[in-house]
Amino acid sequence: MKNNQPIGLFDSGIGGLTVAKAVKKILPNERIIYFGDTAHLPYGDKSEAAIQSYSIKIADVLLKAKCKVILIACNSASSSSYELLKEYVGKRVKIINVIDPMVRFVGANFPNRKVGLIGTKRTVLSEVYDQKIKALDADISLKSLATPLLVPMIEEGYFNNKISHEIIEEYLAHKQLQNIDGLILGCTHYPLIKDEIQLLTSNDLEIVDSAHVVALSLKQYLEEENLKNDKVEEPDLFMVSDFTTSFESSANMFFDSPIKLIKHSLWD
Numbered sequence: 042m043k044n045n046q047p048i049g050l051f052d053s054g055i056g057g058l059t060v061a062k063a064v065k066k067i068l069p070n071e072r073i074i075y076f077g078d079t080a081h082l083p084y085g086d087k088s089e090a091a092i093q094s095y096s097i098k099i100a101d102v103l104l105k106a107k108c109k110v111i112l113i114a115c116n117s118a119s120s121s122s123y124e125l126l127k128e129y130v131g132k133r134v135k136i137i138n139v140i141d142p143m144v145r146f147v148g149a150n151f152p153n154r155k156v157g158l159i160g161t162k163r164t165v166l167s168e169v170y171d172q173k174i175k176a177l178d179a180d181i182s183l184k185s186l187a188t189p190l191l192v193p194m195i196e197e198g199y200f201n202n203k204i205s206h207e208i209i210e211e212y213l214a215h216k217q218l219q220n221i222d223g224l225i226l227g228c229t230h231y232p233l234i235k236d237e238i239q240l241l242t243s244n245d246l247e248i249v250d251s252a253h254v255v256a257l258s259l260k261q262y263l264e265e266e267n268l269k270n271d272k273v274e275e276p277d278l279f280m281v282s283d284f285t286t287s288f289e290s291s292a293n294m295f296f297d298s299p300i301k302l303i304k305h306s307l308w309d
């Protein structure tokens with residue numbers, strides 16, 4: 042039996058499109074409904090309470106659109122709102138976050154090793170990765186560093202150039218990130234600079250981004266629950282809480298193909 046309800050994804054803005062892209066690649070027969078909360082970005086500098094209130098509003102939009110799953114395609118929102126959203130939606134829809142699949146991946150691939158994490162201030166301050174990795178009891182030492190310059194840098198299209206090299210090098214030289222065996226890209230914007238980070242570090246450093254890992258975990262869930270679709274009947278929908286042409290052109294950069302953004306206010 043096929044299930045043609047869409048997959049809902051949301052992020053503070055357009056960074057979560059890296060996850061949407063990975064989902065489309067791994068699950069091409071699923072329709073996606075994406076919500077970018079561009080009116081409130083960046084989430085990385087916001088309080089937990091603010092992000093929770095935005096997340097509830099977005100969940101309402103995605104529930105109304107009859108999504109079968111809501112994927113929080115944002116580390117800052119995953120660390121702030123996952124538990125609350127689960128409680129809020131109850132049995133109405135499954136909530137998936139970007140952190141748990143990554144933690145399982147790290148547990149399976151880096152036992153007894155030292156792993157670095159870069160992300161927004163909100164994600165790093167929440168210590169959610171630290172708590173979940175500790176709970177694995179796999180003797181993994183996690184060293185986290187907030188790297189707040191990276192999101193605006195990427196959104197302005199500054200990557201693979203002299204300025205982005207300098208900023209990334211400065212962060213990578215921080216004492217938290219020395220002698221690590223793996224580096225978690227704990228922000229959904231960062232897949233765009235994955236190759237550049239690899240270029241600026243040793244080839245032995247394994248860099249893991251959540252987009253692919255979380256898309257695989259979504260696929261596994263749909264298969265286990267018999268919720269997969271076999272054909273997309275309606276076009277994907279990309280909504281934003283505030284529209285500018287600059288968001289639309291950046292969105293194309295994150296999704297790798299032209300998309301049309303539709304404005305949908307959270308407060309109507």
Ligand code: DGL
Nearest residue numbers: 053083084085116117229
């Ligand atoms: N993409 C968001 C994340 O994964 C960060 C962007 C923001 O600060 O809004 O944390």
